[in-house]
Amino acid sequence: MDLNSVNGLYILLHVFGAVSCRAPSIGKSANKQLLRAPRLQDGAEFTKVWTKSSKSLISYESGRIYFENYRCSYTSLTPQPQLLYEMPKRSKAEKIEDSLLCQCPIDKALPWALEQKPSLLALTANNWLYHLSADTGQTLHRVYLSSHFKFRSLGWDVSQETFYVKTIQHKQTPLARQAGVENNVLMHLAIFKVFPLDVIGLLEINKKVFGKSVVDVLLSQGVLAVSHSSKCVKLYSFEYIVKKFRTKKLVLGQECDLYGARGIVGDAPYGIPINIHIKECPPALFEMSYLDNGIQIGGHPWHYIYTPNHKRHRGTHHICSIRDGALAKNGVQDMKCDSLEADWIFFHPDDSGRIIHAGPSTINVLKIKAEKEFHSEYEVVCDFSIMASRGNSASSQVTVTSSGRTVKKRIQQLEDDPEQETFKMVKYEDELDLLAIVDVSHTEDEGQASVRLHHNKSGALLKKIALQEPWDVTYSHEVYFDRDTIIHIEQERNNSYCCHVYKINEGQTDDPVNT
Numbered sequence: 001m002d003l004n005s006v007n008g009l010y011i012l013l014h015v016f017g018a019v020s021c022r023a024p025s026i027g028k029s030a031n032k033q034l035l036r037a038p039r040l041q042d043g044a045e046f047t048k049v050w051t052k053s054s055k056s057l058i059s060y061e062s063g064r065i066y067f068e069n070y071r072c073s074y075t076s077l078t079p080q081p082q083l084l085y086e087m088p089k090r091s092k093a094e095k096i097e098d099s100l101l102c103q104c105p106i107d108k109a110l111p112w113a114l115e116q117k118p119s120l121l122a123l124t125a126n127n128w129l130y131h132l133s134a135d136t137g138q139t140l141h142r143v144y145l146s147s148h149f150k151f152r153s154l155g156w157d158v159s160q161e162t163f164y165v166k167t168i169q170h171k172q173t174p175l176a177r178q179a180g181v182e183n184n185v186l187m188h189l190a191i192f193k194v195f196p197l198d199v200i201g202l203l204e205i206n207k208k209v210f211g212k213s214v215v216d217v218l219l220s221q222g223v224l225a226v227s228h229s230s231k232c233v234k235l236y237s238f239e240y241i242v243k244k245f246r247t248k249k250l251v252l253g254q255e256c257d258l259y260g261a262r263g264i265v266g267d268a269p270y271g272i273p274i275n276i277h278i279k280e281c282p283p284a285l286f287e288m289s290y291l292d293n294g295i296q297i298g299g300h301p302w303h304y305i306y307t308p309n310h311k312r313h314r315g316t317h318h319i320c321s322i323r324d325g326a327l328a329k330n331g332v333q334d335m336k337c338d339s340l341e342a343d344w345i346f347f348h349p350d351d352s353g354r355i356i357h358a359g360p361s362t363i364n365v366l367k368i369k370a371e372k373e374f375h376s377e378y379e380v381v382c383d384f385s386i387m388a389s390r391g392n393s394a395s396s397q398v399t400v401t402s403s404g405r406t407v408k409k410r411i412q413q414l415e416d417d418p419e420q421e422t423f424k425m426v427k428y429e430d431e432l433d434l435l436a437i438v439d440v441s442h443t444e445d446e447g448q449a450s451v452r453l454h455h456n457k458s459g460a461l462l463k464k465i466a467l468q469e470p471w472d473v474t475y476s477h478e479v480y481f482d483r484d485t486i487i488h489i490e491q492e493r494n495n496s497y498c499c500h501v502y503k504i505n506e507g508q509t510d511d512p513v514n515t
Contacts, residue, residue, distance in 0.1 A: 006007050019285045046465040046486055047505040047512075048300075048469075048502050049079065049503045050081050050512055050514075052498070053497065053499075054496065054497050055066045055495075056497070058499045059099075060478070063075060064076070070096040070099050070120070071086065071096070079503060084135055086137075093126045094124050095125050096129075096130075098125065098152070099121060099154065100120070101119075102120065102131075102134075102194055102195075109394075110196055114328070115140060116135065119133055121163065123152075123165060125146070128143070129165060133375075141252075143199075143272075144270070145272055147172055150168050153166045157219045160194060165189070166375040168191060171183075176419065186215075188203065188204050188205070189203055199250045199252055199266070199460075201242065201246055202275060203274065209278050211228060213228040213229045215227055223285065224238050227256060230289070231309050233285060233472070235285045236282045237282065237285060241278060245279065247276070250265050251265060252266040256270070259273070261273065290307055290308070296346060298347030299319075300496065301370070303328065304319075306320075315336070317332070319332075319368070319380050322390060329377065330379055330380045331380050333364075354366060361388040362423075363385065363423060363437065365385070377409050386459050390420055397459060421441040423438070428436075428456070429482070430481055432483060434453050434481075435456050437452040438451055446472075448471060451481060467502075469498075472490075477491070488502075
């Protein structure tokens with residue numbers, strides 16, 4: 001582990017969504033209590049107000065529900081969702097494949113008034129990047145990416161500041177393979193600034209530079225994370241890469257002449273030329289081998305979570321100090337889950353630096369503290385636990401032998417057995433400072449889901465909301481809790497999708513609207 005510079009340390013500690021560790025102010029906590037109170041009082045009930053089905057994926061983010069590959073948008077901020085816009089139908093080549101929601105900072109002054117409002121970055125199948133108004137669907141900008149590479153996905157580098165567009169992995173053509181031509185380019189990344197929209201550059205990930213075992217990359221908080229087939233991840237400073245290897249600054253809409261090709265940056269067919277050529281492997285900020293689920297960095301003080309790359313460690317999560325790699329006391333977390341689905345662990349999204357470790361029947365909220373005698377050594381302790389309601393986990397099966405003797409055979413149930421209450425999701429609602437937990441139990445041949453609202457500091461159960469629609473555990477589900485709204489998006493048996501919206505309703509019992 002090489003942490004030679006302060007800048008390198010700063011970049012490293014913020015990778016993969018690590019959170020700042022400032023304590024919340026008293027005023028901020030009081031505001032959250034005021035927001036929370038009306039939603040938790042006895043008379044406030046969540047009732048279903050709206051249902052809509054779709055043959056394509058349904059997405060939700062920040063009060064907006066997207067249908068038909070982002071072509072239609074509804075706001076969920078009104079008492080019942082209302083249509084914001086419906087764009088004209090697109091051909092298969094023009095369909096939107098991925099998107100990011102942008103919220104312009106209030107301290108930014110932009111030339112167009114619409115740019116000050118929420119907007120959508122949308123990537124189409126034919127390599128166009130659109131910047132759309134999130135309220136009207138109007139096109140604010142559009143950028144052509146490339147006629148040479150197929151771009152597939154969008155991701156934030158620094159949220160609301162810089163983002164990247166990633167291509168599919170480049171496969172060697174049969175003709176090139178037959179000719180003995182080796183393809184060393186894995187993929188390309190185009191990196192942009194958001195406000196105002198402009199390009200930083202386009203780079204290639206070459207196996208000759210990063211190693212033949214490289215299989216994927218992502219950009220997060222100024223760090224280029226490179227994954228290898230050997231279950232190893234290496235982190236590099238993107239700032240270092242730009243300073244050392246960028247050959248020319250690009251400006252959208254301006255003419256460019258690179259390597260004999262001339263055109264307008266961001267226009268078709270020229271697109272974005274490669275202007276960052278990584279000719280040698282940069283110094284690694286951090287390197288670690290893992291078994292499953294990669295590596296997470298965060299906490300307070302700074303730690304990382306991983307599973308060592310050996311099968312005897314499968315199912316365990318090791319919590320180690322970033323400073324020297326030392327394993328914290330009680331730093332091996334193992335739920336010993338006897339279940340079909342594995343437990344999951346992540347750094348708490350709030351500013352406490354805690355860790356959430358969730359399994360089918362138990363959710364542990366952990367914190368890292370310095371040991372009293374040795375301030376350089378750390379211990380993982382349980383802040384609080386939330387337990388599912390369970391009866392006797394072992395059921396009895398009575399048999400009678402030929403001699404007439406009664407024998408009870410004990411059958412150990414799986415922890416995520418559908419007959420028992422099982423935790424499926426844990427979400428954090430930052431504006432109300434609540435944990436929203438989805439549990440599922442089985443009643444009368446179908447699953448029944450509830451959303452439980454727990455106090456984020458103590459874990460106390462404050463409210464439990466039963467979802468009306470049955471929960472089929474064999475299909476995918478997403479649940480969002482956003483202030484006074486619950487959104488449940490489910491996949492259905494006929495490969496279609498359905499969105500259910502619940503709102504706080506004091507005393508009214510109107511039937512939900514179906515569309």
